[in-house]
Amino acid sequence: MTALPDWMRPPREEGWLAxxxxxxxxxxxxxxxxxxxxxxxxxxxxxxHGHLVTMLTVALMEQAPADVRVGREMxxxxxxxxxxxxxxxxxxxxxxxxRTWFAPxxxxxxxxxxxxxxxxxxxxxxxxxxxxxxxxxxxxxxxxDGAPVVHVYELDEPTGAYAPAGxxxxxxxxxxxxxxxxxxxxxxxxxxx
Numbered sequence: 660m661t662a663l664p665d666w667m668r669p670p671r672e673e674g675w676l677a678x679x680x681x682x683x684x685x686x687x688x689x690x691x692x693x694x695x696x697x698x699x700x701x702x703x704x705x706x707x708h709g710h711l712v713t714m715l716t717v718a719l720m721e722q723a724p725a726d727v728r729v730g731r732e733m734x735x736x737x738x739x740x741x742x743x744x745x746x747x748x749x750x751x752x753x754x755x756x757x758r759t760w761f762a763p764x765x766x767x768x769x770x771x772x773x774x775x776x777x778x779x780x781x782x783x784x785x786x787x788x789x790x791x792x793x794x795x796x797x798x799x800x801x802x803x804d805g806a807p808v809v810h811v812y813e814l815d816e817p818t819g820a821y822a823p824a825g826x827x828x829x830x831x832x833x834x835x836x837x838x839x840x841x842x843x844x845x846x847x848x849x850x851x852x
Contacts, residue, residue: 667697677742680734681759689732692742693784700776707847708772711800711807712746714846715770719749724837726751727767734760735769737792743785745769749836763792767836770798790814790821796836797821803828805850807843 666685669675674695683690689700712731719729727749734744742760747770750761769789771781781799789797790812797812808828812821813835824833831841 669695674740676739677736677760678739680742689744691734691744692740693780693788695740698780705774707802707805708746708774710848711772711846715800715841716747718841718846719747719839722837722839723749727837728752728754730761733758735763735766735789735792735794736760737763737788741788741792743788745785746772763789763794766794768796768798769794770800772800773802786812786821790819793819805847807846809843 664685666683670679675692675697676695677692680686680690680692686697687699691698691700716729716731723729728751730748730750732744732746733748734742735748736742748761748766749768750765751767752758752761752765769785771777771785773781786797786799793814795814797814799810799812801808801810806828808826809831810826811824811831811833813824814820815822827843829843831839831843833839
C-alpha cells in the first residue's frame, strides 16, 4: 500500500482552507476545494469539452463590454472552505497577471461545462454554493449528442437560490450580465455522420 504524499495531508484537523491552495505547488492543475476537501480532476479532459470552452471564451471576449473580462480555469474563493474552479467566469475585476482567485462580488457569471466525473458537483453542489455566495448568473452546459445545451440560472435575491431562466439549444440570447448572442452550434465542430 502506498502512503499519501505529505502535501496531501490537511494542515489542520478541520481540513483545508481556501488560502492553502496557493501553497500546494505539488497539487495537480485544476485542484478545487469543496467543503474543506481537495477535489482533483484526474480523468483526461474530452476534446468536446476543451473545444467548447475555447470557442465560448473567444465568443464571450468578442461581446463583453470594456469593464468585463473573461477568466478561464480560475478559482473563486466563496468562503474559507470553498474555492471551486469553474470552466469560465465573467468578472469585473481589474486585470492582475499574478492573481490566482476572484471574490464572489467580482464575478457576474459562472459557466460549468459538465463532464461525466463532474456532473453531480456541477448540477447540484456548485449550483447551490455559487448561489449562496451571491453570484448573479450561472450556466451549466451539457453535451446532448455532441451539441451544447445551456441551462441558464439567475439568482433570486430574496431566497438566495438560483431560479431556472431557460434551456437553450441552437441559439442563446440573453440580456444579462450583458447583451449576449451565441450560435451554440458553432461552438463545437460539425459532426460527420
